[in-house]
Amino acid sequence: MTFQKYSQDNKTFPTLVLIGTFILFAAFFISFEQMYMLVMLAILVMLLYGMSVFYEKHVDDYLSIEFPRANIRHYQGDQGELEVTIEQKGILPLFNAMLIVEMDDIVHFEGGRHVRRRYATTFHQAFNLMFWEKRTFKIPYSTEKRGVARIHHVEIKAPNMFGFGSIFMRSLTRFKQEIIVYPKKSAVANIDLMAPKRMGYHRANHSLFDDHTLPVGTRDYESGDAFNRIHWKASAKEGNLQTKDFEKASQISWCFLVNIHDEYGRGVHENIEQLLEKTAYMMHYATTHQIPYRLFVNVSSIDQIPFMHLLEGEGQKHYQRSLELLARLKLLTFTAKYERLLHFVDKHESPPAYIIHVGHVKASQLANLKRLERKGSALYFLNEEGIHKTYQGEVAMHG
Structure with missing residues (x-):
């Protein structure tokens, strides 16, 4: 998984590194007993700096973020949960980290923040993640209006384990996760005006028209029945005139x-x-x-x-x-x-x-x-x- 990564350094740590370098250089001009302690202190500071750089560079090598459910469907006014899974397959843990998710304001995250300027809603979740650990979070939300909410921004903010700054890792993956919100149904007055109109192929229980391709049986002859609708074989069998009965149909x-x-x-x-x-x-x-x-x-x-x-x-x-x-x-x-x-x-x-x-x-x-x-x-x-x-x-x- 690819991240766009940048760091927010604390000015204290580079200052200590600079002091440690100066101490290491100065140790060669003083007595051995004092030099030993100064060298150890300088090496410790330089080691912490190196580990800090290593952590910043490789903490996201085996880090992944997934949204298990591709599409979630709701009606307007429903409640739901967005699942997000974070997995660290490497050896570098995350402590006091923060997950940030931003979506369209079609939904509203519970405890989140609405950013009107961007028509977005954001959610922050604090977490710890050990090495080779996988965690799933459920973010509750409500559907505010009709539309499709997509994920526009996923970021993890974590402090550097060996330094004084923070690391920001923004996912460059285009997530397919969508929350589809159907419009609610609003009753329509006078809908009973929409009644069957003319002959067609749509079956109906009550209609003025018959579909002659869909016979359903016979019945006793009634005055006014068309001559071509008389079922002669059934009439001979029953001993009185029988009329073909057809499926009612209307367009x-x-x-x-x-x-x-x-x-x-x-x-x-x-x-x-x-x-x-x-x-x-x-x-x-x-x-x-x-x-x-x-x-x-x-x-x-x-x-x-x-x-x-x-x-x-x-x-x-x-x-x-x-x-x-x-x-x-x-x-x-x-x-x-x-x-x-x-x-x-x-x-x-x-x-x-x-x-x-x-x-x-x-x-x-x-x-x-x-x-x-x-x-x-x-x-x-x-x-x-x-x-x-x-x-x-x-x-x-x-x-």
Whole structure:
């Protein structure tokens, strides 16, 4: 393991070394009895200095720091522990040492210090480590907000065993440790407006449509049943007309379109975190009701699709990927115009049953959303108050 190392010397020790050198030189000009004691004293001082230099140079040769768990996942407001292991495989111990860990302020270390200037939180742990010893420390923390906390600084401060100064050893290793904090789920009013809309492939308990590829049995003929649905073999066997019964199906796919910009299109929406919490709630609702969904956010991406996105899917794994994307969403980064995102969805995405716009929308953007609506999708708007069929600022836009 590689460390960037520097020392903070005490001025007393170099002074003693200088005095010892002078004594050793002067001993040759005085009597033997006095010279013997002076030489021994000078040699002792020089020996301590040499051992001090050796300790400083080699104390980290076999020293290692590890974080056993690569990724830790939490919801906002959870409690957890960060494990860090320090091992000395060499013969040089550490006494009265101090471990310093700095992470993003997505988490808050219990008993730590918040550095607002760097958006960081730091923790200090005193410890002793003998030679060939391995110790594991658990640092308690709480998750303060949505995001990903990474380790930016790990350092060990230790006094020099044979000197009067301190040694600072900063790890140059890029640790893969991450604490991923999912947004909390904030309930959405009027979510019951999202009902099945038209024929498709999503199975449902109650629907106006049948999937003719999924027969589930037969039932007695009822007035109004289509002639082509009569099961003739079952009718002959039962002695009365039988009708084929099919799996109910409906297309209830959702598409979330998130605009993180404010009403002027320059900054970030002031309540974007609250809107992301409501989006997480709707994704959880979709997962529990087996509704497939996709997500687009106007934050730039280096992928083939130039926006942060999640392709259509359903189930628990898809939901976990959704939370991961929301957690990793950096708002103070490169963004794209929302019009570009809408144009991309219009040209490259199949029309979903429901389009759910999240955030502010300008008149030009609303026109693009209406064009998507004319292709067969139902358009809804999600704001701090819940889900709505019309955008609250739409009346003001048109005067």
